[in-house]
Amino acid sequence: MTSKRAERLKKEIEAVELVYRNLNAEEQKVMKTRFWSDQRRNMPYTKIDKVAYSERQMKRIVKKIISKVGVYLGEI
Secondary structure (H helix, E strand, O other): OOHHHHHHHHHHHHHHHHHHHOOOHHHHHHHHHHHHOOOOOOOOHHHOOOOOOOHHHHHHHHHHHHHHHHHHHOOO
C-alpha cells in the first residue's frame, strides 16, 4: 500500500469517527445497523427495526452523515 493511499484511508477513518461521535444515540444506532451489522452488504432500511424512525427519516440521517464526512474530507 502506498503512503498516499494509507494517508487517504486514515483521513477517511478519522472523518467517519468524528461524524459518528457527533451523532445522537438514535442516529448512531441507524448508522451502526445500516453499515456495520452485515459485513457483506448494507442493511436495508426496511429491516432496521431497532430505532423509532421511519424509512424516510433514516434516509435523511444517512444522507446527512455522508454529507458531513464529505465536507470533512473536503470533497463537498
